[in-house]
Structures are given as C-alpha cells and as structure tokens.
Amino acid sequence: MTEETAHRRVIRARAALPATCVAHQQALIRSRVLALAPALAVLTLAWIGLDALVLPQAALLLAAAGRVVIAAGLFALATLGRRLPSQVVLRLFVWLQALGFGLMQALLAKHHPSSAAAISYGLAPFVIAAQIALFPVSWPQALRLGAAPVAALVIGLVATHMPARAAAWSDALLLALLLGMAAWICEAQLRLLVGLSAARDDASHDALTGLANRRAALERLAVERGRIARGHGAATVLMLDLDRFKQVNDRYGHAAGDRVLQAVAEAIEAELRGCDLGARFGGEEFLLILAESSLEDAMRAAERIRRRVAALAIDVGTATLSVTISIGVARLRADAAIEDDLARADAALYRAKTDGRDRCVAAPADADAA
Ligand SMILES: Nc1nc2c(ncn2[C@@H]2O[C@H](COP(=O)(O)OP(=O)(O)OP(=O)(O)O)[C@@H](O)[C@H]2O)c(=O)[nH]1
Structure with missing residues (x-):
C-alpha cells in the first residue's frame, strides 16, 4: 500500500481531516515510531540482565534469544520505516511487540512453566496499550491497533492456563480500561492537530479568496x-x-x-x-x-x-x-x-x-x- 493510499484511507475514515493535517499526522506518527523503536530495542536487550537474575539457565537462553529477535525487528523497523507508509509502520510497531512478547511468554510457559509469568512478559500488553496513546490517530483507529495488545494478553493467558482465574479477568478489565483511555488520548491529540493545522492555514491564507496572504x-x-x-x-x-x-x-x-x-x-x-x-x-x-x-x-x-x-x-x-x-x-x-x-x-x-x-x-x- 502506498503512502497516498494510506492517506486516502485515513481521509475516508475521518472525512473532516484536511489534507495538510493528514500530512502532519503521518509525519508525527512516523517520527514517533522511528524514535521509539530503537529505544525499545535497546531496553529489550538490556532487560536480559534482569532476566538473568530471576530465570533458570535454560529459560534464560530462550528469553535472551527471543529478546534479540524482537530487538532486531525493532531496529529493522527503525531503519526501513522511512520507506513504508506511516500507518503500516505504526501497525508493524505494535504487532511486532505484541506477537513477539506474547510468543515469548507462550514458549517459556511450554518449556519452563515456572518462568512464564516471570518479569516483564505479562506486562507487555499493558505497555503496548500505553504506547498506542502516544499517536495522533482517531479513536476507531486506536481501538483497531488495540487488537495487538489484546492478542498478546490472550496468548499469554492461554499459555499460562489462566483463563478461568479471577486474575485473568482483572487483567482483561485493566487492558480494556487502558485501551479506552488510549483511544481517548489519541482522538484528543488528533483534534489538537486539526486545530493547529487550521490555525496555520489561517495564518498563511486570505479568508476571502483562499489564496496565500x-x-x-x-x-x-x-x-x-x-x-x-x-x-x-x-x-x-x-x-x-x-x-x-x-x-x-x-x-x-x-x-x-x-x-x-x-x-x-x-x-x-x-x-x-x-x-x-x-x-x-x-x-x-x-x-x-x-x-x-x-x-x-x-x-x-x-x-x-x-x-x-x-x-x-x-x-x-x-x-x-x-x-x-x-x-x-x-x-x-x-x-x-x-x-x-x-x-x-x-x-x-x-x-x-x-x-x-x-x-x-x-x-x-x-x-x-x-
Ligand atoms: N469588495 C471589496 N472591495 C475592496 C476590498 N479591498 C479593497 N476594496 C476596494 O477596492 C477599491 C480600490 O479602488 P482604487 O484603489 O480607487 O482603484 P480602482 O477603482 O480599482 O481603479 P484603478 O486601480 O485605478 O483601475 C476600493 O473601492 C476599495 O474599497 C475587499 O476586500 N472587498
């Protein structure tokens, strides 16, 4: 999908979004993903040090290998992201983390049951939901992105055999709450952007003729x-x-x-x-x-x-x-x-x-x- 097609989709989804605003929105999304992805990759690798403190040797190797793969994916996204449509970059960003950390938790649960719930993996869906709030997208788009942390949570719960427990329901409730708040913040950012674009337009255009001033x-x-x-x-x-x-x-x-x-x-x-x-x-x-x-x-x-x-x-x-x-x-x-x-x-x-x-x-x- 080209950047142009992605733009048109966004405009269709939000009929009131002016073209100049879409350009700012795309630029913001891309720059935030490109700034966050390498920082998260470094954090993911650094977390191996904490894994070493709590995981048994065999689980540690698996966790380290998984973290290296996820970090490599994030670095690759930070490099290739400039050439992809920004909406695609954003989807890759959240799904890479969701599937990566979700699968990690599932693999650990299978081979080292006691390690599965250990540090960080169970937190991934909530961290991803919080990240979604950083982007100026419409609330329906934010909720669609929310499918990624939901998938991570489901994978984690199924892998650790928790679905029937009260803790699973409280996790689900907490995630729903976080996603609702993220969608609200995303929409608020988008509205702010629309207002800013209109103000910029007013400052450079003549109101009567629409020409530049x-x-x-x-x-x-x-x-x-x-x-x-x-x-x-x-x-x-x-x-x-x-x-x-x-x-x-x-x-x-x-x-x-x-x-x-x-x-x-x-x-x-x-x-x-x-x-x-x-x-x-x-x-x-x-x-x-x-x-x-x-x-x-x-x-x-x-x-x-x-x-x-x-x-x-x-x-x-x-x-x-x-x-x-x-x-x-x-x-x-x-x-x-x-x-x-x-x-x-x-x-x-x-x-x-x-x-x-x-x-x-x-x-x-x-x-x-x-
Ligand atoms: N309707 C309208 N008139 C305007 C606007 N801005 C300026 N004018 C009018 O433009 C006219 C300019 O007139 P003049 O400068 O005398 O020039 P002119 O009648 O075009 O004559 P020449 O330029 O010598 O051919 C004035 O009557 C102004 O009131 C505007 O935004 N709307």
Missing part, C-alpha cells in the same frame, strides 16, 4: 530569492490589480465586489502551476510568484491570466459583470533587495494603468535586458 507571499519571495542567489533558476513576480474596481463596489455593493475578487482569484489559480504561488497582496491587488520562469515565460503567463479574467462573466446576484486587470511583471534579481523588485513590478503595473489598463507591462530594466 501577504505574509506567505513574502516568505515565498525570500525562498525564491535565496535560490536565485545560490545560482538555481530564475523567478518572476506579477503584480496584478483590478481595473476601476471602486466602481464595482459603488454600483453593486461590497458583497458583489467580494464575489468579483473570488472569481478573479479562481481564474488566477487555474492558470498557475503547482510550483507557482498566487497571493492576495492587498485589497484588490494580487501578487503572483512564478518559479523557474524567464521574463518571456512570465509575460506569456500574465497575458493568459489577463485574457482569462477578461472573459469571465461573474454572477453577483443582481447582475453579471465583466472586469479587467492590469499586470506589472518583474524578474527577481540575485543582487537586489526583494522590496526593489516589488517596487519595479509595481512601477510596471502603474505604467499598465496609465497606458489605458487591461494590459501587461514588463518592468523597464527587465524589458531592456530581455
């Missing part, structure tokens, strides 16, 4: 400029402004103006590639950052956007409106401040306005150099 655009400009300064590629900025937009507000009202801004934003978005960024930079001003594009590429893109917007028929309830835009285009330069390049794009936009609007103009220095 000014802050996100400035951050992206700094990244692009850094790339250019290191000699990687070229980038351009497009400063875009609606023509005579005040008249739209004055004639049709602010709500109609907002609808126009949304329609223009959609048109812009439709023309951008995945590597570009479209941002609402001010009231009716947009800033587009085109990655890996020369001035000629940018002028072609600007013209496409201008034509697309001019062709819009925007239904604002009381009327269907057409609007035009003017665009100033400038290259990002390695040896200039970002503010200077923005000022050049702005100057080109001003030229487009004074030349009659509904047109694209390249910044003078770029046009000369091109």
Whole structure:
C-alpha cells in the first residue's frame, strides 16, 4: 500500500481531516515510531540482565534469544520505516511487540512453566496499550491497533492456563480500561492537530479568496530569492490589480465586489502551476510568484491570466459583470533587495494603468535586458 493510499484511507475514515493535517499526522506518527523503536530495542536487550537474575539457565537462553529477535525487528523497523507508509509502520510497531512478547511468554510457559509469568512478559500488553496513546490517530483507529495488545494478553493467558482465574479477568478489565483511555488520548491529540493545522492555514491564507496572504507571499519571495542567489533558476513576480474596481463596489455593493475578487482569484489559480504561488497582496491587488520562469515565460503567463479574467462573466446576484486587470511583471534579481523588485513590478503595473489598463507591462530594466 502506498503512502497516498494510506492517506486516502485515513481521509475516508475521518472525512473532516484536511489534507495538510493528514500530512502532519503521518509525519508525527512516523517520527514517533522511528524514535521509539530503537529505544525499545535497546531496553529489550538490556532487560536480559534482569532476566538473568530471576530465570533458570535454560529459560534464560530462550528469553535472551527471543529478546534479540524482537530487538532486531525493532531496529529493522527503525531503519526501513522511512520507506513504508506511516500507518503500516505504526501497525508493524505494535504487532511486532505484541506477537513477539506474547510468543515469548507462550514458549517459556511450554518449556519452563515456572518462568512464564516471570518479569516483564505479562506486562507487555499493558505497555503496548500505553504506547498506542502516544499517536495522533482517531479513536476507531486506536481501538483497531488495540487488537495487538489484546492478542498478546490472550496468548499469554492461554499459555499460562489462566483463563478461568479471577486474575485473568482483572487483567482483561485493566487492558480494556487502558485501551479506552488510549483511544481517548489519541482522538484528543488528533483534534489538537486539526486545530493547529487550521490555525496555520489561517495564518498563511486570505479568508476571502483562499489564496496565500501577504505574509506567505513574502516568505515565498525570500525562498525564491535565496535560490536565485545560490545560482538555481530564475523567478518572476506579477503584480496584478483590478481595473476601476471602486466602481464595482459603488454600483453593486461590497458583497458583489467580494464575489468579483473570488472569481478573479479562481481564474488566477487555474492558470498557475503547482510550483507557482498566487497571493492576495492587498485589497484588490494580487501578487503572483512564478518559479523557474524567464521574463518571456512570465509575460506569456500574465497575458493568459489577463485574457482569462477578461472573459469571465461573474454572477453577483443582481447582475453579471465583466472586469479587467492590469499586470506589472518583474524578474527577481540575485543582487537586489526583494522590496526593489516589488517596487519595479509595481512601477510596471502603474505604467499598465496609465497606458489605458487591461494590459501587461514588463518592468523597464527587465524589458531592456530581455
Ligand atoms: N469588495 C471589496 N472591495 C475592496 C476590498 N479591498 C479593497 N476594496 C476596494 O477596492 C477599491 C480600490 O479602488 P482604487 O484603489 O480607487 O482603484 P480602482 O477603482 O480599482 O481603479 P484603478 O486601480 O485605478 O483601475 C476600493 O473601492 C476599495 O474599497 C475587499 O476586500 N472587498
């Protein structure tokens, strides 16, 4: 199963989980398993020292061999986990421990009955249940993961012939309680993550148009400029402004103006590639950052956007409106401040306005150099 498929499954299971949140969730799950697995492997090996204090020689050999196998599995998971979907990594993590320690207890019970209940093995289901609580997954997912410690407990109880005893029922009850609490904590973590993702989204997006906001655009400009300064590629900025937009507000009202801004934003978005960024930079001003594009590429893109917007028929309830835009285009330069390049794009936009609007103009220095 690919990471993409695993993502889709999670989204289906939790319809409200936004895609950005799923990415954070997957990253958290993976990083926690990759941090825990080697630590548990070392602890598992170190426990052989304690086994030596309480187990007879023959049982000790079996226990040590089992612990080495489990630790090797955990180390392997820590190494290979980066290449597997994080949901798979998490399932392997809990089932490896559950089956490993459960089978260990069963083997010890078979060959060395008095050693079976000795230190640690009986604790494994409870420790695994507590570990599940460390992951931000939905409560149904947490309960499904809970099948692993339940299996470990059943194997242990059957192997030590305890099912009929009161202690077995209290173990089962304790495990159910722990799993319920783990599921609750998992769900709480997931909700926190959803809230955090939404807050991050709000901080970087414009609420009206859904485009990036000014802050996100400035951050992206700094990244692009850094790339250019290191000699990687070229980038351009497009400063875009609606023509005579005040008249739209004055004639049709602010709500109609907002609808126009949304329609223009959609048109812009439709023309951008995945590597570009479209941002609402001010009231009716947009800033587009085109990655890996020369001035000629940018002028072609600007013209496409201008034509697309001019062709819009925007239904604002009381009327269907057409609007035009003017665009100033400038290259990002390695040896200039970002503010200077923005000022050049702005100057080109001003030229487009004074030349009659509904047109694209390249910044003078770029046009000369091109
Ligand atoms: N509906 C709406 N209007 C906005 C928003 N932000 C800014 N505006 C309006 O955008 C208009 C900008 O008008 P001006 O700067 O005079 O420019 P213009 O009418 O577009 O004229 P030119 O740019 O010269 O073509 C003002 O009426 C602002 O109130 C917004 O979020 N929603």
